[in-house]
Amino acid sequence: MQTRTVQQQSGEGDEVALVRGFNRFYTARLGVLEQRLMDSPFSLTEARILYELAHRESPTAKEIGTELKLDPGYLSRIIQGFADDGLLKRSPSPADRRQHLLTLTAKGRAAYAKLERSSQNEVTGMLAALPPAERKRLTAAMSTIQGLLSTGSAAPPILRSPRPGDVGWVVQSHGAFYAAEYGFDASFEALVAEIAGQFLASHDPSRERCWIAEHDGVQAGSLFLVRGSDDVAKLRLLLVTPQARGHQLGRKLVDEAISFARHCGYRKVTLWTQSILVAARRIYQEAGFQRVGTEPHRSFGQDLIGETWELAL
Missing domain, CATH: 1.10.10.10 (Winged helix-like DNA-binding domain superfamily/Winged helix DNA-binding domain)
Incomplete structure (x- = not known):
């Protein structure tokens, strides 16, 4: 029994040393030990x-x-x-x-x-x-650490790059959500599939990006930023699932996209939405977007009022 206790103490000591070693390495790697x-x-x-x-x-x-x-x-x-x-x-x-x-x-x-x-x-x-496979290992390990050390019952929401299957989830989720909430027909899902397919086939990683919001280990939202021109970027396919509401994921996704657009040197971000999407419009307005145009139209099996919003960077 005494030998087992010593072994347990030795194992715990090794674990503590590993965690402390990781902390020293990572804080130095990110430069957080510097005064500024x-x-x-x-x-x-x-x-x-x-x-x-x-x-x-x-x-x-x-x-x-x-x-x-x-x-x-x-x-x-x-x-x-x-x-x-x-x-x-x-x-x-x-x-x-x-x-x-x-x-x-x-x-x-x-x-x-x-x-x-x-x-x-x-x-x-x-x-x-790092090569792509190693980047995935690194980010997955970081997500695991964050989840295991979270003080609450669930890991906090995170924003990440898409993994295989995520863009298909975006298409399916948009189709199901907008059909249930607003009565949109299958033509809307077809439009989402077209946008998502174009992104997968030909997007420029240096100037275009997709973010997947994850909560409790499952997909909880999405947003795409794509090139409209050298100076103009477009926001597309913002979604937050009903189960993940209340965590400001929509605002976090939009803020992340705006920051990336500035980093890329875009001078303006534009988007097209519908007047009935009250929650999304509020997010855009709070982020500084201005509505610059409206147009009634018949789409997705509904009579809608389309709105164009812009943000000068």
Whole structure:
């Protein structure tokens, strides 16, 4: 019995050493031990707070502190510094006058966009050094780590590149969802299949991309960004499944696509949607898109009002 206990302790010690070794390797690999993250003016904590401000709709400092488990005083000093630098503005919360709603200014959004581009380039370079099969192994392992160490009962939603079968899922899910929710006929599924097929056959990975949202290990949403011209990108096939609503996946997908479009050098992002798609239209509006045209039409077995929306980058 004593020998077994020693072996167990030895095994646990090996596991702890492996985890600590991985932590040392990965933090050094990403450069987070440096005083400033990726040659930016921000520390890792400051960059993480900027991320929360960019991906939440007017959060309070308390909400950010709870999410990141930060000391209130430390967080308050960072928030004040952002305000002094003109990166954010504060307004009293209607729900609690003791709290302030925090919103990035144009300068703050620009600072975050630059940091996001640097991060995107850093990770892109790291992945580019690996062959496709090894990249899949790496990202799958990261997803497993995130899921196993999540404090809640389920892993948080993630955005990833499509795997074999995912684009077929996009077509099937669009057809089933829009038939059930809006009575669209099979011609809509045919249109989705055409768009998805063109993407698979001839997309340019450097300027076009598909994102699959995953929640609890299953597909939960999709979005495509495709080239319209050298200066204009198009958003297509935004979907969030009913089971995955409430996690702001639609907003996260759109934000990710906008960031990628900026990184690619597009000057404008455009999209075509329908007036009845209220939730999607709200996401576009909150992301800064402007409606620039409407047109009644008969499509997919329904009388609809098509809308064109644009975002200047």
